[in-house]
Amino acid sequence: MTLAAPPTADRSRKRPFWTMERRDSVAGYLFIAPQLIGIILFVLIPLGLVVWYSLHEWNVLAGTFRFVGDANYQKLAADPALPEVLTATAIFSAGLVVFNLTLALLLAILVNQKLRGITVFRTIFFSPVVVSLVAWTIVWSFLLQANGGINGLLQVIGIEGPNWLRSPPTAMLSVIVVQVFKNVGLNMVLFLAALQGVPRELYEAARVDGASRWTQFHSITVPLISPTILLTTIITIVGSLQVFAQIAVLTQGGPGMSTTVLVYYLYQQAFQFHRFGYGATISILLFVIVAVLTFAQWQMRKRIVFYEN
Amino acid sequence: MNLLNLRMAALAAGIAIPMAAVPAMAQDIRMAIWSANEAHLALFNEIAAAYKAQHPDVNVTFDSLPFDGYTTTLTTQIAGGNAPDLAWILETTAGDFVSSGALSPLKATFEGVEGYDLADVTQSALALWSADNEIYAYPFSTSPFGVFANNDLIKAAGQKTPAELIAAGEWNWDNANAINTAVAASGKQGLIVRDFDYKVWDNLATIWNGWGASPWSADGKTCTFTEQPMVDAMSFIHKAVFTDKSIPGPGVTADFFAGDAAMTITQISRASLLPKENGFAWDLVPLPSGPAGEYAVIGQAGIGVFASGKNPAVASDFLAFFTNPENAKKLAKFFPPPRASLLNAEVLGAANPLLSPEQIENVVIKGISTGVVKPGHAGFAEIQQTARAALDALWVPDADVPAVLKSVCDRIQPML
DSSP: OOOOOOSSOOTTTSOOSSOHHHHHHHHHHHHHHHHHHHHIIIIIHHHHHHHHHHTEEEETTTTEEEEOTTHHHHHHHHOTTHHHHHHHHHHHHHHHHHHHHHHHHHHHHHTTSOOTTHHHHHHHHHHHHHSOHHHHHHHHHHHTSTTSHHHHHHHHTTOOOOOTTTSHHHHHHHHHHHHHHHHHHHHHHHHHHHHHTSOHHHHHHHHHTTOOHHHHIIIIIHHHHHHHHHHHHHHHHHHHHTOOHHHHHHTTTOSTTTTOOHHHHHHIIIIISOBHHHHHHHHHHHHHHHHHHHHHHHHHHHHHOOOOO | OOHHHHHHHHHHHHHHHHHHHSSSOOEEEEEEESOOOHHHHHHHHHHHHHHHHHOTTEEEEEEEOOSTTHHHHHHHHHHTTOOOSEEEEEGGGHHHHHHHTOBOOOHHHHHHSTTOOGGGBOHHHHGGGEETTEEOEEEEEEEEEEEEEEHHHHHHTTOOOHHHHHHTTOOBHHHHHHHHHHHHHTTSEEEEETTTTTTOGGGGHHHHGGGTOOSBOTTSOSBOTTSHHHHHHHHHHHHHHHTSOOSOOTTOOOOGGGTOEEEEEEEGGGGGGSOSSSOOOEEEEOOOBBTTBOOOEEEEEEEEEBTTSSOHHHHHHHHHHHTSHHHHHHHTTTSOOSBGGGOSHHHHHHHOTTSOHHHIIIIIIHHHHHOEEOOOOTTHHHHHHHHHHHHGGGSSTTOOHHHHHHHHHHHHGGGO
């Protein structure tokens, strides 16, 4: 006995290919496609290539590209310059984060007053953020010369200024200050937004309870803006580890190796000494440092960040 | 023939017929240079146009890259698979380029061009650009260092001019330093070693050669910063900077050509920077003699053809045309030539109208024929940076000169 096949497929019961879900999903992918393609082309593929290059000895001039396994990583571990470079990087990052966040918070509190013309001050403090970084740094390089503008001003009040860019402590200080003044406006705006989000009634209640201004600041303001403090800390640390133009223009890593931070060292090895494989290895180290620091700060957020709800 | 085959045949014909119709693809040749001077470019384009008249299918362009970071830009282009066909190369990096295999050999091309007269190109000029009896670049500019002097400032400080000292046979570093000390005491600056800026220490070769000093041995394998001539020369420079103040200190900006200083050591091509209006009385004299006697230092620049370029054979042929006797004479207008037949007061005088016959004879011709080339070495960029970092300790008032120079050798010896 054979079963007769249904004479014709029931068209009305067959699911069409372009279902609503499929259409939505294609539309969704199309919406994220530009961003996704950008990330694949300009982030993921270069990242993969950097890992690939780090396993090779690549001499650009000679045109050689030779697989060397982990030799570059062993070389990095034994590099006598690395401790100096990491120390300079740590000093720069720590100095930048402390100075930048303190000044940004201070400025945000100052420009958070309800005064006539306060927006002028906000604009002035923010304006360096939109100035070209290299132009900003070149102007500072003139100001910081031994016979430059800053020492000229100091001379007016009877102080003989140091040779800012020629001694290790002042050179590092100069690079940090130039970077802080360039970007402090950005953190100031973020802090300002956070400060304006703190409910007024909390301060009023605190005043009724007799709390001093300092108590109000560390018991109300700081906890309530702590998410912004975490955000700005992460942004500033990651940014500090990528500093390059200021070093290249102001000190070229000197005097000695005192301002040779990791990115500048990477640039020297890859582009000046033609060791692209080794340069790629240093950039992997930088990537790991940034990833670890960001992860650690993110993990700490529950302990140090206060969320109102 | 089915439809698919018909389409494939049409496609093949569509590609092949236009290719056959054009006799040869136009070839674009790019030369990387560090000059953006309009007069230089006009001359280069004139030579390129003459070449195109003979080779209509070759287009030559000149790509002006910034001098600051020039070699870095060049290597980045090579790394990105976009190497120029030809490039100017600095003397300090000649060792890297010649030894790396990046450059195409040129000798056979030069010898194969009728009337090129390779023997006219002096061996001393070619030395830096040759290896194993092969030539890897043409030294198109062999430019001696001299001392430009601001006689107005020198006389105002009550000092004898360099020309007067030369006439008296007293043009040496002690007397030059005395002049600069006196001018510096009068409120201006003394001697500027141009482009040194306490970073490009190899420019100090223009001073230390007077002591017979060099950074490394002739074979390039042993650091000689610690040897007595270098210690004496660097002690002299350190005293001039921090005791006599006759050389502007680190971080002090001053420009000789703006009338800020008594003297500057630089190459003769910088004469073009002399002020056209409201100028000052100036002179160009040879480097003062040092304890080791009279000496001269030259800077060189070569033009090489990249082996990784798109068409090294065409690029080599263009280079042979660019530097043939006729064009070398034109280039001599801006760049002191390596050809013996052009090293005379007549040619160089016509090329440098700002300079007097005596200046041409004493500084240019004598300098080129007797000068030593600025130091260079394979891996120079790393040696330069490493020594720069170590030498930073020298540029403070209370530096221990021999100790600092020993630290330089400790750091760079493994790289030699």
